[in-house]
Amino acid sequence: MTRHAPVGSRLRAWAERHCSPEVLNTLILPVVADLQFEDALWRGDALSRWVLRCRGYLGIAQALGLHYICDGRASVKHSKFALLRLGLMIPAALVAAFAAQIIVGRGLGIVLGVLWRRNITDDWLIWAAKTVTSPFMSAAFFGAMWWVAPPTRRSVVAVGALVAVLLWGGLLIFGAVTEWPRFHGWLFNMGLALWLGGGVTFWLVRRVRPA
Amino acid sequence: MRENDTPLVLHPKERVVLELLAAKGDRMYGLELVAQSRGRLKRGTVYVTLGRMQQKGLIEAEQEKFTDDSGLVPRRMYHATRFGLRVLEVWTAAARSLSLEVGS
Numbered sequence: 284m285t286r287h288a289p290v291g292s293r294l295r296a297w298a299e300r301h302c303s304p305e306v307l308n309t310l311i312l313p314v315v316a317d318l319q320f321e322d323a324l325w326r327g328d329a330l331s332r333w334v335l336r337c338r339g340y341l342g343i344a345q346a347l348g349l350h351y352i353c354d355g356r357a358s359v360k361h362s363k364f365a366l367l368r369l370g371l372m373i374p375a376a377l378v379a380a381f382a383a384q385i386i387v388g389r390g391l392g393i394v395l396g397v398l399w400r401r402n403i404t405d406d407w408l409i410w411a412a413k414t415v416t417s418p419f420m421s422a423a424f425f426g427a428m429w430w431v432a433p434p435t436r437r438s439v440v441a442v443g444a445l446v447a448v449l450l451w452g453g454l455l456i457f458g459a460v461t462e463w464p465r466f467h468g469w470l471f472n473m474g475l476a477l478w479l480g481g482g483v484t485f486w487l488v489r490r491v492r493p494a
Numbered sequence: 495m496r497e498n499d500t501p502l503v504l505h506p507k508e509r510v511v512l513e514l515l516a517a518k519g520d521r522m523y524g525l526e527l528v529a530q531s532r533g534r535l536k537r538g539t540v541y542v543t544l545g546r547m548q549q550k551g552l553i554e555a556e557q558e559k560f561t562d563d564s565g566l567v568p569r570r571m572y573h574a575t576r577f578g579l580r581v582l583e584v585w586t587a588a589a590r591s592l593s594l595e596v597g598s
Contacts, residue, residue, distance in 0.1 A: 317524050
């Protein structure tokens, strides 16, 4: 007989690998334990159980975010340089994303212009260029944020940057279906492309180990 | 006993937790506190508050004991320490006397 793993097992396994013992013991395990207890007692339909689980996971994300904000603030308050880096993180990420848009967009314009022997003026080409540019923008945003962040806070910043990119792409995807049944395919593609760039960069920075 | 001499600050949420634990007079787990608080405590913040309160020595946590091998994570059951109850008592008395002074 197959026995399903209790709810939160994967999260627990992930936290055991990536979080400090303090975070694991004071935050993750109590939340997972309560979530499992609530889940075991639940006697509703599948949808409400799903909602219950989502609320539990959202609670975990909030708790982790709050913890890291407090913890991060406490650990960098002695270093002005670290504070400066934290302050520059978002502006640097925005500048990098903008720069990536210009560089890749122009580069693509030149390439496509040569290929088609004309300037890019058609809507289709403009949207295609925007879509191709999107993953580079999110990668530049993510990479700049991670690189400028104080080295001790990079793992947290990486998660924050990933959330920002997910929201960014999510907004575009949401925009693609807001006038349903009219579907904006290009917006949808741009959202997915942003997620792709952010996801790949997240995967790459997780593999960078401090010297 | 607190290890340093910095003045103890009791945040509103910490006071809610202490009030709930004192009212029940027994151990409670995180989501139980959230449910009993009638919106004053949130799922996303209660565990951070509980962790901070443990560091301050206001509450203590112990793991629930399981008799089977269900694979579930044992719940953390929290209870107020004597120090925590004393802080709540002093804090409530101070707040009451301040409100009386303001009111008079």
